Amino acid sequence: MRVVVPFAAETPKTRLESALTPAERSTVARAMLADVLRAIVDAGHEPTVVSTAPLALDALDLSSDIAASTSIAVDNRSLTDAVNARLPVLETDGDEGETESDDATAAPDPVAVVMADLALATPDALERLLSASADVAIAPGRGGGTNALVVRHPEFRVDYHGTSYLDHREIAREVGATLETIDSFRLATDIDEPADLVEVLVHGREGDRAPARLREMGFELDGRDGRVGIARSEDRATK
């Protein structure tokens, strides 16, 4: 399946600014993107990174098999517009005015959209989403967001503003699309804020880039109080 991975190349992860310098945020954002691409390819699918600015595939330092399955497109429109431009449309035979013809049995190819900061994504979690049979399947994020979805219905369109999970449920209802919600902690965990970095260190997989980069920057788990946080070794924190 074609999997669109939107990526904000120019101002990555601004809400991590209290924990990371701009250069570090860029490094971590690219490492998470590389981990997401690896999970998608390992699940047997072909990712297209839709980047807000030119992005060299070489700069992601992907292994050769992952790089060979990955393509990059540049689109500086809003997230909503860039995604909608890539969702399934009704197949037509080329004649004008026949988009609503009775040839609609030829279902369009489904398209998945997976955010680039789902650092905990695994092939198993993605496969639960990508194999859902509903017209629209959504993996919600915390706070009512939409972290990943699969669209098989030609009339469904996204709107990422606000409580997008609830909005997407309503949009599916309006166009008569069946909907399934995928209950996944890994897909619900987008890495936005410093507290989220804990999840990368706890749940990162063998070979993942993001936990490796964070550890190189001096981050480690800190379990002194109730919910576990992160600590940074002092000699690194002033960089």
Next chain:
Amino acid sequence: MRVVVPFAAETPKTRLESALTPAERSTVARAMLADVLRAIVDAGHEPTVVSTAPLALDALDLSSDIAASTSIAVDNRSLTDAVNARLPVLETDGDEGETESDDATAAPDPVAVVMADLALATPDALERLLSASADVAIAPGRGGGTNALVVRHPEFRVDYHGTSYLDHREIAREVGATLETIDSFRLATDIDEPADLVEVLVHGREGDRAPARLREMGFELDGRDGRVGIARSEDRATK
């Protein structure tokens, strides 16, 4: 399956104190407990509330079928000790010194432990956990916690202090128990902090008590900025 639900009856949900009065915190904690009990019973299992202080079943206002399947025990020990006292032990024939006999093929009944603040728990999510075949199955919470687990191995014991998810993985390894991690957003979401209340309003099920109580207190979704928050109507906020 027997499902232990630890409940802190005396000081419920202190980390919600910036959003809720003590009386409101108690109301919301009991509503979440009632919702968790309903999900467990609807999944076909029998919950035992292990409360730190006497708790009247009547005060939870459960429907009669849920009340009939629920029992309450009082145990004022620490969470770790109260849970460990209820985990499976090796069956013996009563003769001293034979706990390690070759009669170990009689596997003990499994025991599940589900936290009382998993307000998003559904029968489906619980069943994914409870039907896992591993010796120990864990649904991690955010921040490296253990929100729910099933124990089928007679030597496994819990330790809820610190990064308990990682500690429990290590304890399972030490006793030779197989381990499975359950990837569930619903089970990963314990309601600890004001931001977590958003999840109750977004993902609560038809008939759930906790979202109903929060709405009665004036809380509603507020999507004005990026990640959705909650707002409280002003006439209620000063109670």
